Amino acid sequence: MARYGILTAGGDCPGLNAVIRGIVLDGQTEHGDEYVGYLDGYKGLVYGNVMELDRSTVRGISKEGGTVLGTSRHGPYKEPNGPDTIKKSMRHLGVDGVIAIGGDGTMAAANRLYEDGIPIIGVPKTIDNDLEATDYTFGFNTAVEIATEAADRLRTTGNSHKRCMVLEVMGRHAGWIALYAGMAAGAHAILIPEQPESLEQICAWVQSVTDRGRAPMVVVAEGFTFPDMDEAYSDKGLDEFGRPRLGGIGEILAPLIQEKTGIETRATVLGYIQRGGVPSAFDRVLGTRLGFAVPDLINDGGWGQMLALRGNDIVRVPFSEAAGKTKNVPLDMYEEARRVFG
Ligand code: F6P
Numbered sequence: 135m136a137r138y139g140i141l142t143a144g145g146d147c148p149g150l151n152a153v154i155r156g157i158v159l160d161g162q163t164e165h166g167d168e169y170v171g172y173l174d175g176y177k178g179l180v181y182g183n184v185m186e187l188d189r190s191t192v193r194g195i196s197k198e199g200g201t202v203l204g205t206s207r208h209g210p211y212k213e214p215n216g217p218d219t220i221k222k223s224m225r226h227l228g229v230d231g232v233i234a235i236g237g238d239g240t241m242a243a244a245n246r247l248y249e250d251g252i253p254i255i256g257v258p259k260t261i262d263n264d265l266e267a268t269d270y271t272f273g274f275n276t277a278v279e280i281a282t283e284a285a286d287r288l289r290t291t292g293n294s295h296k297r298c299m300v301l302e303v304m305g306r307h308a309g310w311i312a313l314y315a316g317m318a319a320g321a322h323a324i325l326i327p328e329q330p331e332s333l334e335q336i337c338a339w340v341q342s343v344t345d346r347g348r349a350p351m352v353v354v355a356e357g358f359t360f361p362d363m364d365e366a367y368s369d370k371g372l373d374e375f376g377r378p379r380l381g382g383i384g385e386i387l388a389p390l391i392q393e394k395t396g397i398e399t400r401a402t403v404l405g406y407i408q409r410g411g412v413p414s415a416f417d418r419v420l421g422t423r424l425g426f427a428v429p430d431l432i433n434d435g436g437w438g439q440m441l442a443l444r445g446n447d448i449v450r451v452p453f454s455e456a457a458g459k460t461k462n463v464p465l466d467m468y469e470e471a472r473r474v475f476g
Contacts, residue, residue, distance in 0.1 A: 156425015
C-alpha cells in the first residue's frame with residue numbers, strides 16, 4: 135500500500151473537486167492506496183500542511199465549485215531549499231509521490247520538482263483552455279456557460295435601452311472563452327488577444343448593428359489589444375509568478391465606442407464569477423475521468439508526466455513536452471466567426 139499527496143495550485147476552477155474525488159475513489163478501491171490533501175497548493179507541500187482524504191471526505195464533492203483543498207499561486211521555489219524541504223516533509227508524512235492539479239505555472243513548477251528528484255505527476259486545469267498539450271481543460275466549459283448566460287442577459291437589457299453592451303471575459307492571452315461565449319450568444323463583435331482590431335473597425339461593426347435597428351453586443355477578452363498596444367491592458371500589478379494581472383480593457387473600450395459613434399455604451403467585467411460555482415456536467419465528467427486515470431499512471435511509474443485529453447481519450451504527456459506551451463485560438467477559427475461581425 136502506498137500513500138500519495140494531492141494538491142490544487144494556481145487559480146481555482148470548476149471541476150477540481152471531481153478530480154480529487156476520482157483519484158481517491160479509484161485509488162482506494164482499485165489499488166488500496168491512501169491519500170492526503172496538501173492545503174493551499176504548493177504552500178502545503180512545502181510546509182507539510184495536510185488533511186486526510188478518504189471515501190467519506192470526498193463524498194458528493196464533484197458537484198461543488200472551488201477546491202476542498204484550497205489553492206494559492208505560491209511557487210515551491212519561493213522558499214530557499216524548496217525541494218529539500220519538500221523531500222523531508224514527504225518522508226515525515228510517509229508520502230510516496232505527489233499529484234499536482236493546476237495550470238501552466240503549476241505544471242512548469244512540477245516539471246522542475248521532478249527534475250530535482252521529487253516523484254510528481256500533473257493533471258491540467260484552467261478555465262482559459264490555453265494548455266497546448268490537451269484539447270480541453272475542465273473548467274473551460276463551465277466558464278463558457280456562465281459567460282454565455284451573462285451575454286444573453288446583457289443583450290436583453292441592451293435591447294431595451296438601445297445601448298451597445300460590452301462584456302469583458304477572462305482567458306489571459308488566449309481568446310477561447312471570448313470566442314465560444316461570443317459565438318454562443320451571437321455577439322456582433324468578438325475581440326481576442328490573438329487578433330488585434332482597430333477602434334475604427336470595432337466602431338464600424340457597432341454602427342452597422344445600430345443602423346439595422348439592433349443593440350450591439352461586443353465580447354472582449356481581457357487580453358485583447360488594439361494594434362498600437364505592445365502588451366495587454368493591466369493596472370493591477372503583478373501576480374505571484376511575476377505576470378501582469380489582466381482585466382479592465384472593457385472599461386477602456388466602452389467609452390471609446392461611445393465617444394466615436396455617439397451610441398450609448400456600457401461595460402460589464404464578468405471577472406471571478408466565471409471561476410465560481412457549480413461545474414457543468416461536462417467538467418464533472420472530464421474531471422472524474424482524469425481523476426480515475428491518475429492511480430493507473432502512478433502504478434505504471436509515470437512520474438514526470440501529466441494527463442491530457444486528446445479527442446475523447448485520456449493520454450499521458452511528459453511535462454517537458456507540455457510545460458510552457460500556450461494553445462491559442464487558431465486564426466482561421468477566429469476568421470470563421472469574424473465574417474459575420476457587425
Ligand atoms: O488563469 C485563470 C484566470 O482566471 C485568468 O483567466 C485570469 O487572468 C487570472 O486567472 C486571474 O488570476 P488571479 O486569481 O490571480 O487574480
